[in-house]
Amino acid sequence: MSGLERAPVAGASQTFADTILYVDGVTVSFDGFRALNNLSFVVAPGEMRAVIGPNGAGKTTFMDCVTGKTKPDKGTVLFRGTTDLTKMDEAAITQLGIGRKFQKPTVFETHTVETNIELALAGNRSVFTSLFWRPGTAEKARIDEILEIVGLSDRRTMLAGALSHGQKQWLEIGMLLVQDPELLFLDEPVAGMTDAETEQTAILLRRIAGKQSVVVVEHDMEFIRALGVKVTVLHEGSVLAEGSIDYVQADPKVIEVYLGR
Amino acid sequence: MTETSSSPVPASTLGTPRSFVARMDTGGRILLVLSIAAAFLVPMSNAWLPASSAFQIPTWVLSLLGKYLCYALLALALDLVWGFCGILSLGHGAFFALGGYAMGMYLMRQIGTRGVYGNAELPDFMVFLNWKELPWYWYGFEHFWFAMLMVLLVPGVLALVFGWFAFRSRVTGVYLSIITQALTYALLLAFFRNDMGFGGNNGLTDFKDIIGFDIQSDGVRRTLFASSALSLALGYVICRLLVTSKFGRVLVSIRDAESRARFLGYRVEHYKLLAFVVSAMMAGLAGALYVPQVGIINPSEFSPANSIEAVIWVAVGGRGTLYGAALGALVVNFAKSWFTGALPEVWLYLLGALFICTTLFLPRGIAGVVPRLFKRFDGGLVGLISGLWRRPKEDAR
Known part of the structure; x- marks a missing residue:
């Protein structure tokens, strides 16, 4: 794999063997606008990381690059230190074990809650298997387990479209968890949630952290504080600062970017 | 599909082992029962009842009904891709017409020496154009089995190639509709040309025999009607099996949130492609059954207006219900036959008004309204009849 040959040169000081996600020197331009500018970013196995940044900082483009929606112009994106993600499409990357939640909660509204989870179950995704596939006992138990985790057990036969905004967010997180991803991207998981829902979501995420690596993109500072994890600040397509929430909030560069000159 | 009833004790409905019929919706059962019953009863009435009887169905009505059934099958095919996968094809008439042409070519070869020019090998229009030998793509069409294979394969392969490029390039929504429209228009223009070898603007007509029987005979008419009704039933069962499988649930997911399904x-x-190919083959079969019943196939069958009309049938009947699509095709075509006879100048306005009113007031079509009306008369005759099949938990789709 060509990514393997390139990577040691590009990331001279980094060891990428024990990383779950290794991003180095990634640049993406849209019509001359540099959405990502030589971005480097490393996530360790089991780590939870928060990514913040003002609008246009490149947060979504960064996720697009890792999940196969956008191909970087240059740079390295390695999964588990060996798999080059820049050569794969969304479906293949998802099947590798990288899940992604969208900013706007996106569930299958005319399916029931449990069918939503069922469709997300890990397994063969080919057309011809789908013609004859039926959930067995193990699958049903797994669906029950996930519904329990995201707190939607008593709404399982409801249509997903009838759920509240917060419940849709949890359902979508449940759809990712059921796939047992090694790496999970959550784009603004608490946007539009009430305070109580935000708190519950933080509890939910802390519960799953450790088993999975999670990257949370958020604007809500209180929520990130509640998560209590390392924070990466993006600005104009590259990393501006990295550290604990108190550390980055005290950083004069971060203050300038967030509050203006 | 917008049932929001949440029972107090939610029980999982996943994979509950129930028979195919038990899992069927009431409308679907009615369609299946009626089309199979019609396949036998209508030809029997035509054959055995005296012409004086009020229940005797004359042959011309039989052929007209058979034509409607072909339209219903086309509507069903369209609903599979539009209603369940969100692919609004404005070119499904092309697959219908291709199936029709494949059947027409077989029927042309059956004419043999009985044509005006008496040429055993060449159809009349080729003799007229001074052609000396049969073009290679007419080879094999003298065999019924080969023609039937082509009825399915030609639309299927076209859908496969077209769909492969369109879906792989992620062409969706209105852009996809426009290129399907362009596809059928391009075929319309191509088939108009005499040197294409499909009879130019006259198309293929003046058929004599089908598998050795006189195509005008009442017996063949009855057989064609029964075949159309049984094909509709079979098409319904295939579509229903597809949409109730996991494949169907993925299709609906793609319709509702394509990027979520991808992620x-x-x-x-791949999912879109399979649905599109199956749908095109069903449309081809509908066209093949249509041609011997109307006695002609010409390029006007490719006209974009035909494909759009099929979309109106599905919308009026109720998109995404399958039985609604078939119902819509029957209702709109009955209305069309009646109005074009009684008030011919009004029909096109009425069709337009029907589409607008359906979109505005009945977004789920007839299939969305009728069950609600029946619920008001719960316990009445219909409730009693449908209750014979109904299980405690009505299907959860």
Whole structure:
């Protein structure tokens, strides 16, 4: 794999063997606008990381690059230190074990809650298997387990479209968890949630952290504080600062970017 | 599909082992029962009842009904891709017409020496054009089995190639509709040309025999009607099996949130492609049954207006219900036959008004309204009849 040959040169000081996600020197331009500018970013196995940044900082483009929606112009994106993600499409990357939640909660509204989870179950995704596939006992138990985790057990036969905004967010997180991803991207998981829902979501995420690596993109500072994890600040397509929430909030560069000159 | 009833004790409905019929919706059962019953009863009435009887169905009505059934099958095919996968094809008439042409070519070869020019090998229009030998793509069409294979294969392969490029390039929504429209228009223009070898603007007509029987005879008319009704039933069962499988649930997911389906790891284009190919083959079969019943196939069958009319049938009947699509095709075509006879100048306005009113007031079509009306008369005759099949938990789709 060509990514393997390139990577040691590009990331001279980094060891990428024990990383779950290794991003180095990634640049993406849209019509001359540099959405990502030589971005480097490393996530360790089991780590939870928060990514913040003002609008246009490149947060979504960064996720697009890792999940196969956008191909970087240059740079390295390695999964588990060996798999080059820049050569794969969304479906293949998802099947590798990288899940992604969208900013706007996106569930299958005319399916029931449990069918939503069922469709997300890990397994063969080919057309011809789908013609004859039926959930067995193990699958049903797994669906029950996930519904329990995201707190939607008593709404399982409801249509997903009838759920509240917060419940849709949890359902979508449940759809990712059921796939047992090694790496999970959550784009603004608490946007539009009430305070109580935000708190519950933080509890939910802390519960799953450790088993999975999670990257949370958020604007809500209180929520990130509640998560209590390392924070990466993006600005104009590259990393501006990295550290604990108190550390980055005290950083004069971060203050300038967030509050203006 | 917008039932929001949440029972107090939610029980999982996943994979509950129930028979195919038990899992069927009431409308679907009615369609299936009626089309199979019609396949036998209508020809029997035509054959055995005296012409004086009020229940005797004359042959011309039989052929007219058979034509409607072909339209219903086309509507069903369209609903599979539009209603369940969100692919609004404005070119399904092309698959219908291709199936029709494949059947027409077989029927042309059956004419043999009985043509005006008496040429055993060449159809009349080729003799007229001074052609000396049969073009290679007419080879094999003298065999019924070969023609039937082509009825399915030609639309299927076209859908496969067209769909492969369109879906892989992620052409969706109105852009996809426009290129399907362009596809049927391009075929319309191509088939108009005499040197294409499909009879130019006259098309293929003046058929004599089908598998050795006189195509004008009442017996063949009855057989064609029964075949159309049974094909509709079979098409319904195939579609229903597809949409109630996991494949169907993935299709609906693609319709509702394509990117979510893709980011769950589904190769969206493969799912769309299978649905599109199956649908095109069904449309081809509908066309093949249509041609011997109307006695002609010409390029006007490719006209974009035909494909759009099929979309109106599905919308009026109720998109995404299958039985609604078939119902819509029957209702609109009955209305069309009646109005074009009684008030011919009004029909096109009425069709337009029907589409607008359906979109505004009945977004779920007839299939969305009728069950609600029946619920008001719960316990009445219909409730009693449908209750014979109904299980405690009505299907959860």
